[in-house]
Structures are given as C-alpha cells and as structure tokens.
Amino acid sequence: MDKKLLKLPLCLGTAAAALAGCGAPEQRPNIVFFLVDDLGAEAFGCYGGAEYETPNVDRLASEGIMYTNANSQPLSSPSRVQAMTGLYNDRNYCAFGYINDDETTFAHCLRDAGYSTAMVGKWQLGCDRHIAHRLGFDETFLAQVRLYRETRGPEQTDRYANSMWDNNGRHYEYAQYGPDAMEEYAFDYIDRNAGSGKPFMLYYTETLVHTPHVATPDSDDWDILYGSRFTAAQDTSYFRDMVKYMDKQVGNMVQHLKDRGIWENTIFIFAADNGTSTRIVSRQKDGSRIRGGKGEANYYATHVPYIITWGSKVTPRQIDHLVDFTDFMPTMIEAAGGRIPDGLDGVSLYPELKGGLVEKDMVLIHFNPLWPTTPSPKASRYAMNDEYAYFWDGRIYRYREDPAFTSPVMYDEASDEIRDAVAALKARVDEYKDFYPDCPGAPRRGNYGTFYDWAPPQNPF
Numbered sequence: 001m002d003k004k005l006l007k008l009p010l011c012l013g014t015a016a017a018a019l020a021g022c023g024a025p026e027q028r029p030n031i032v033f034f035l036v037d038d039l040g041a042e043a044f045g046c047y048g049g050a051e052y053e054t055p056n057v058d059r060l061a062s063e064g065i066m067y068t069n070a071n072s073q074p075l076s077s078p079s080r081v082q083a084m085t086g087l088y089n090d091r092n093y094c095a096f097g098y099i100n101d102d103e104t105t106f107a108h109c110l111r112d113a114g115y116s117t118a119m120v121g122k123w124q125l126g127c128d129r130h131i132a133h134r135l136g137f138d139e140t141f142l143a144q145v146r147l148y149r150e151t152r153g154p155e156q157t158d159r160y161a162n163s164m165w166d167n168n169g170r171h172y173e174y175a176q177y178g179p180d181a182m183e184e185y186a187f188d189y190i191d192r193n194a195g196s197g198k199p200f201m202l203y204y205t206e207t208l209v210h211t212p213h214v215a216t217p218d219s220d221d222w223d224i225l226y227g228s229r230f231t232a233a234q235d236t237s238y239f240r241d242m243v244k245y246m247d248k249q250v251g252n253m254v255q256h257l258k259d260r261g262i263w264e265n266t267i268f269i270f271a272a273d274n275g276t277s278t279r280i281v282s283r284q285k286d287g288s289r290i291r292g293g294k295g296e297a298n299y300y301a302t303h304v305p306y307i308i309t310w311g312s313k314v315t316p317r318q319i320d321h322l323v324d325f326t327d328f329m330p331t332m333i334e335a336a337g338g339r340i341p342d343g344l345d346g347v348s349l350y351p352e353l354k355g356g357l358v359e360k361d362m363v364l365i366h367f368n369p370l371w372p373t374t375p376s377p378k379a380s381r382y383a384m385n386d387e388y389a390y391f392w393d394g395r396i397y398r399y400r401e402d403p404a405f406t407s408p409v410m411y412d413e414a415s416d417e418i419r420d421a422v423a424a425l426k427a428r429v430d431e432y433k434d435f436y437p438d439c440p441g442a443p444r445r446g447n448y449g450t451f452y453d454w455a456p457p458q459n460p461f
Contacts, residue, residue: 029310030193030266031110031201031332034253035083036246037076037122037210040275041303042282042290043243051282052243056251057305060270063316064309065352071324071363071384072274074294074301077451078367079273079325080125080205084135086329086344090366090381090432093441097372097451099125099135100444104341106329107136110201113338116193120186121205122159128448129169141185142166143178143207144451159207160214177217178207183249187256194260201332204253208246211277213238216245236279264311267335267353269328275301297367297380299389299403314353322386323349324363361385362425368437372452375437383425388418390425392435 041047044054046061047068073079077096078089084105085092094100107117118139119132132140143159145166157163163178167185175181186204193200215222219241250270257263276282276292283289293300306323308314308331326346333340334350347360362385369376381392389397395408396418409418411426 027265028114028199028337029335030199030257030262031115031269031335032204032253032257032266033202033269033328033332034204034206034250034271035080035121036206036208036270036272038274038277038292038294039209039243039246039272039305040290040292040294040300041070041272041305042284042292042300043276044305045285046307047305048284048286049282050285052240052247054243054247056247056254057270057307060250060254060268060307060309061305063312064268064307064314065316065349066318067306067308067323068318068320069322069386070271070304070306071302071322071365072272072304073325073365074274074296074367074378075369076122076210076273077125078369083273083325083328086326086341086346088326088345088364088366088441089368090364090441091345093366093368093370094444095370095372095440095450097124097126097453098444098446098449099131100442101126101128101131101134101446101448103135105136106332107201107203109136109329109333109338109341110336111136111138113333113336114198115336116196116198116200117203118186118189118200119203119205120182120189121203122207122210123166123205124451126446126448127451127453128446129166131446131448133169137203139189140166140168141182145169147172157212157214159210160212179245179249180217182207183252186253190256190260190262194262199336201336206246206249208249209239209242213242213279216241218245218248236277239280264313266311267332268309269332270305270307270309271325271328272304275303293404295369295376295378297365297378297382297391298405299399302365303403308349308353310353315355319352320386321358322360322363322384324360327360362428364428365389366432366435366441368435368439368441370440372450377437379437381429381432381435383428385421385425388422388425390422390429392429392432396422 043049046058081099085103111117117137119137120141123142124144147164159178163175164172167173213236215238275294277294280292281289330340330346330348334348362383364383366381368379382389389399394411397405
C-alpha cells in the first residue's frame, strides 16, 4: 500500500526527534482509547444522526479532529485484533473470539516506552485469564474472558446487570451493572497514575451498546432482574437508553480527567468497533433513515466514528481522507515517543494532531470472521479508496453513492476510467490469491480456545 507521510517542519517526522526538543511537549501525553461496541457513524449527531442523544461525543468532535471516512471491520473480533496489532486481518487473524498471545500490540510498545498500561471492559479474544497481560497490559478489568455461559441466565448477564468481571486474573467481582463497574475501576486507575509522574495508557473497551438491548440504570423501568442475554436480545426498545448511557460515560471520563488536572495532556481517542446492529434503523438530520450494517460487507458495517482530541492542543477540524483501525497503533506509539515496529499496515496520524497532514490512499477490508463451526456467508475481501470499493470477485461500488453495496459494476465490464481508478485496489486485493470463506490469515499458536468454541453449528450473530 502506498502510504506517504507529509513531514512537518520542526522535525515532527518521528516522535523520538520531537521529544528531543523539536516542538513536542516535555511531558509525554497520557492516552485514553475509548472504544464503543456496535455503533456506526450514523448514530451520532456530529455525523448527521438525529435519533439519539450524543452531546458528549459531539462535543469531542467539535473540540478535536473528526475523521469523516473512518473504517473498522464489520465485526468486533476482526476490528479489535486489527486495532491492537496495527495489521490487516489477512496477516494475523485466526478465528472469531481469538488472538494469538505472541502478537506485538500497542500496549507492548507503550509499556516499552515507559507507560503504565491498562485495559478495562470487553475482552472476548481468547479463553485465558492472563492473555491480556501477556499482550502488554499491566492491569486488566474485563468481561468475557473465561466466564460467559456460566454466568448468564434469567437473572444474570455476561456484561450488564448482575454480571461477573475478571479483576487482573486474580479474582472475579460482581457488578450490579457492568459499565458502572468498568468506570469505577478506570477512574481508580487514572487516580493512581495521575500523580505518579509516569504517563499511562487506558484502553477502555465499552460494552455498550451491544445486545442485549436492555434497560440501563437511568431507564425509567430499570430492573436488574431481566431475562437472559439471548431471550432479551431481540428487543430494541432500550437501544436509545443504551446510547444515551454510553454518551454519559464518555462525558464522565472526560470530566474525571479534567478534575484530576490531566485533560490538557491526555490524547483521547474515541471510536466504535463496527457498524450498528442490523435490527436498528436510525433517523438522520436530512430525513433519511439508515439501517445498521453490523456483520455485512458494506459501508454501513465499517463506517464508524473516529475522533481524536488533546485538550486545547488540537486545532478543531474535520479530515476527510481514509483512516482505519490499523492507524491507532502507530499514532499512539509516535505520540508516546516509542519505537514503531517495522511492517505495520497503519500510518501514524500524530502529525495531524500537530497541525500537519497525512496521506492514506486506501484501506483493506479482509472480512473473514471464522466462526468456530460455520464459515460466514458474508465473508469478503475488498479495498477502498476515496471513491471506490473493489471486491475480490470483481465487483466495484461507488460506496458514497451506494453505501449498502447494492449496485455493482463488474471489473470486466467497467470503463477504462474506472479500471484505472481501482488499479491499486485490485493489486492489493489480489495479493491474497486464495481468498475464500474459512481461510485464516494465520494459524492459532496458543493452547487456549476461542471465545465461541462452545457455540452450536450456526452463525452466532
């Protein structure tokens, strides 16, 4: 992939040089990466949504950099593996609910750069209580590590009311409401590190707004004794409350950082792991309605919010070039003054936090969820530039005009102009010659199972 970096004056080409006296702050920034679950860009007011209350996220967008063409993978596990490693899924994705524990992650690189590292929230990447620590996190407070089926039932859930949380692999803690327990642990982690003189990185993987769509503590009829995850999952009536509670937690996190006096020196990254559930239809400010695309091979599945702030240090603006989940890792490492590993697929967006520009010519969607028992019928491999999406089987879409990917032009029938426009995309997609469903990007190298090895022989979503 052609990834060109427009270097800034004052030697901002590398963070190491910058930290040596070329314009970067003397005190290295803290980093909070706030990743929400199952919420596409169309749900947020700052991206044109009119259905839900998202004032805190909208405020972040007005105070920082809002990327308008940000793309995840269509489902959580592929996106999370990509975000943690800076690599596209054709290089290291093994199976849904799994990551190899010998991968190099942004947590490793930040810890090597002198940072304290913590992960709080959803895990779902391997049934091993200590894998997150092996992947570079000093502290963890996580749901869906080992306990899942064991704790859900008529009066228990895996992440919301009456849930159990893994505290650093040492003991389990009961939570009346999971997101509140997450927040409490995260605030304590921030408090312990704020005065230590050591920078920290907090990876906050919010469980909201994933199914089941159920009441929150702020709902009028909040009751912790609701049905199980799967009997309740079809009810979308509480989705609005869940979005509002997620946004409230964003505001709480920002305010806590301000109260501790560290907001001005904290890089705050906000994103979502994939598009909204297909059960949800969201009204837009222009009067249109958008059905969520989670799990689909289309733009609604991958177009997600992607906002970066840094106190008052960032010039607020919108940036329209492509970005994706491979870019988180090099961005954080450069901001921290660490060493970016060779061979990453992402580009560092740190120069844009300093007022410069970055070029990213394409993104790759290698979407092969690899369910434990059944290949996904939606598996697809395609690359996107600013105008087109080119698929492994020759389909071409103008995705801004056709975000649901319903009206393809076939490559063999396309004009010379279109063929020229997608030539680089086709070359990148064709690098993987034998793409087909159920073909992993890498073998499993761990002696632990995926999060869904127990699943019945069907697509669990």
